[in-house]
Amino acid sequence: MKRGADQTSISSFFGTPSKRQAIETSDGKPANNSPKSTKHRDAFYKPWLQKYTWIVHEDDEGMFCALCTKHKQLPRNGSTSWIKTPCQSYREDAIRRHQDSTCHIVEIMLCI
Ligand SMILES: [Zn+2]
Numbered sequence: 028m029k030r031g032a033d034q035t036s037i038s039s040f041f042g043t044p045s046k047r048q049a050i051e052t053s054d055g056k057p058a059n060n061s062p063k064s065t066k067h068r069d070a071f072y073k074p075w076l077q078k079y080t081w082i083v084h085e086d087d088e089g090m091f092c093a094l095c096t097k098h099k100q101l102p103r104n105g106s107t108s109w110i111k112t113p114c115q116s117y118r119e120d121a122i123r124r125h126q127d128s129t130c131h132i133v134e135i136m137l138c139i
Pocket of ligand 1: 081092093094095096109125130131134
């Protein structure tokens with residue numbers, strides 16, 4: 028009977044759960060196969076200049092804050108990064124951290 032054969036092929040096409048036991052990836056694979064390449068070089072991401080208009084990027088130095096350097100506004104914790112020394116961690120969370128810092132917020136209020 029041809030009709031019966033067609034029905035089994037359709038059901039196998041949609042995947043019967045009894046056939047799934049063939050997938051066994053827990054054993055036999057070398058664990059050290061995946062390369063851990065998290066060591067990507069940090070680089071300045073140019074669209075940040077449009078997003079954070081206060082960033083001043085100096086090549087080979089890092090990022091400065093145009094607002095805070097203007098009035099030499101130093102944060103209370105004594106850190107001079109973004110103002111006297113460039114911020115060299117090219118990560119958006121570092122940018123956001125400065126943006127949310129008190130000295131920067133004060134600077135924005137002074138500018139207004
Ligand atoms: Zn600032």
